[in-house]
Amino acid sequence: MTKSSIINDLKSMGLTGSETILIHSSMKAVGNVEGxxxxxxxxxxxxxxxxxxLLPTHTWKTVNESNPVFDVSNSESCVGILTELxxxxPGVVRSLHPTHSIAAFGRNAESYIAGELSCNTPCTPGGCYDRLKDVDGKILLIGVTHARNTYIHSVEEVLNVPNRLSDKPMKLSVIDNSGNSHTVYMRKHYNASQPHISEDFVKLAQAYIDCGAARNVMFGDAPSVLCNARGIFNVTRHVLAPAPECFITEDVISSERWADFPGNEFSQE
Structure with a gap:
């Protein structure tokens, strides 16, 4: 594969290049790319x-109580080679969220990532993740499933789903681009019954497709999913609002949960 073939893959998804888009990725799944x-x-x-x-540049794996410093210029991303590179x-800016930072390039990048020092949870309502639905943002999962779709965590936080966050916050330090240090208090994702709650997000994969909030695409050799953030938000809310714990308590989320959802409201064709 080449740069040109990759660009053609994006065009074949119906994308124009003017979108606000968050990309979660597995470079290994993309396959053999020249360069x-x-x-x-x-x-x-x-x-x-x-x-x-937008690409996530999370540091939740390394920034914690025992290593409480996030340096926006130097702390390595723990979510893949594409995000770290x-x-x-040049031209890429990174938010100051100590555990769930996002790197941005392009239109109004600095203003989009602003304000993350005031966040006290991984995906605080009003923060970078939650904003996606308000700007008609897209989410592209390259070679990964909804188990890596951090945006769904932000939906849970907006809905105030119980048992998703630690009771006590961590005291962390954030070093900004000028070398100044800021003290922040950050809760982390935590559920006593399911320590890896995001693994259950895949239970809604078919619902997202059936309701037009997502569709399957290809990026290189990687089976991928192109999502509409507002659509993901509304479908997730439709399912979780009446049963906030259904990710954990049910092996399969019944199709009855979204049978009355307006079909194709968020079609991306």
Missing amino acids: GADTVLDALMEFFADGLL FRKR
């Missing part, structure tokens, strides 16, 4: 030059 991960980033940044390209590129 590797850098070529993939070249293609993404060229294609979305008139839009806003992306945050270091």
